[in-house]
Amino acid sequence: MTSNLINLFSLNVSSGIPIYRQLIDQIKQAIRMNLLNEGEQLPSVRNLASALQVNPMTISKAFTQLEIEGVLIRKRGVGMLVAEQQNTSISKQLESSLIQFIQTARKQNLSDDEINTIVQQYLSLHSKGKSQ
Amino acid sequence: MTSNLINLFSLNVSSGIPIYRQLIDQIKQAIRMNLLNEGEQLPSVRNLASALQVNPMTISKAFTQLEIEGVLIRKRGVGMLVAEQQNTSISKQLESSLIQFIQTARKQNLSDDEINTIVQQYLSLHSKGKSQ
DNA sequence: GTAGGTGTATTATTATATTAATACACCAAT
DNA sequence: ATTGGTGTATTAATATAATAATACACCTAC
The missing domain is CATH 1.10.10.10 (Winged helix-like DNA-binding domain superfamily/Winged helix DNA-binding domain)
Incomplete structure (x- = not known):
């Protein structure tokens, strides 16, 4: 089972x-x-x-x-x-915001590594674990 | 001083x-x-x-x-x-799209690790020169 | 109520992260 | 080389987080 x-x-x-x-x-x-x-x-x-x-x-x-x-x-x-997943609709929203970001980054000729680095920097900069 | x-x-x-x-x-x-x-x-x-x-x-x-x-x-x-700041100079547009994405992700209770994973998945999935 | 499944509150133990004390290494100017 | 500034490696102490042991509470079917 x-x-x-x-x-x-x-x-x-x-x-x-x-x-x-x-x-x-x-x-x-x-x-x-x-x-x-x-x-x-x-x-x-x-x-x-x-x-x-x-x-x-x-x-x-x-x-x-x-x-x-x-x-x-x-x-x-x-x-x-x-539980009931409210996520499905929000997921679309998440996906579209991610695509928006990646497209913008690519237009500026950022490499995948650079994009990852920027994301990581922002994640740690905007505090993790606890809400802020 | x-x-x-x-x-x-x-x-x-x-x-x-x-x-x-x-x-x-x-x-x-x-x-x-x-x-x-x-x-x-x-x-x-x-x-x-x-x-x-x-x-x-x-x-x-x-x-x-x-x-x-x-x-x-x-x-x-x-x-x-x-030090010289390379990352501070990313465009306002890029920054705002990133913040948009991260906020959406956080609202879905995604952890930092998950956010990074999703970004990496999308980068390789939608990579520039490659198929798939 | 009993049996057998479920999750959990409480407590103790262990591991990890954070802070602090000390002594040291580096650099510039004298 | 000495003085007086800089940061830091090492170690110890402390605080916090993660895991585990135990005993317990809950629910369903009988």
Whole structure:
């Protein structure tokens, strides 16, 4: 049942990126790619923990964060479900703003590396992690 | 001399944001606003440390990071100078399209890593000379 | 209510990041 | 070479974040 869903996720313990954050990103990614759809149930905390060889609380931490962000819905005693995704419409918006940016950058003869650098600089400049 | 430059910076020790990072951001901001210009010398580590009531090494850490990023130039025995700014001169149009994109992405709760990934995906997907 | 599944609050442990103390290296001018 | 300025490598102390252990609470089906 859920075992094939487990294959969506793969953790890199020695990457320096916290496990719970890798999981958060991968779940979001899976939802964005429609590998996980609205109403679908995620693998249980214990299943995931066992399959990925980490502590259940680490999984739970990721789930909790995703519930706070409105990505998942917590059903106690049942499991975590994928929430309604407002993203589809916003995704178009995101895509169009990205294309707009890349086209502008290309018109100025910026290389891909330069574009990446600029994005990274702005991300760190405009503070990360916490809202500002 | 440099004392008025010191007034550019103000730290919030209880904000949760690391001191050295606050300083990094504020120095970059000052450069972007032309309050600090190319070749200009920053207040010394000890001056800043004393004025801002923090350890000199904390200031030095910020300086080192900015040197790595190419924002400042280290002159040993002399001081830190503002480097030539290549990135500040990107066009307003490019900047605004980038900000637009990042804001949209952040509204979707995308992490910095995810944003970078998406940009890279689009760059290779829509790369100039290549098919696919 | 019991059994067997779900997630989690609390606490402790461990790892990492941040800050600070100290002693040192570099440079320019004398 | 000495003085007085610059930044920093190394180390230690501290604060914060991430992970894990345990015991618990919730829900459904029986």
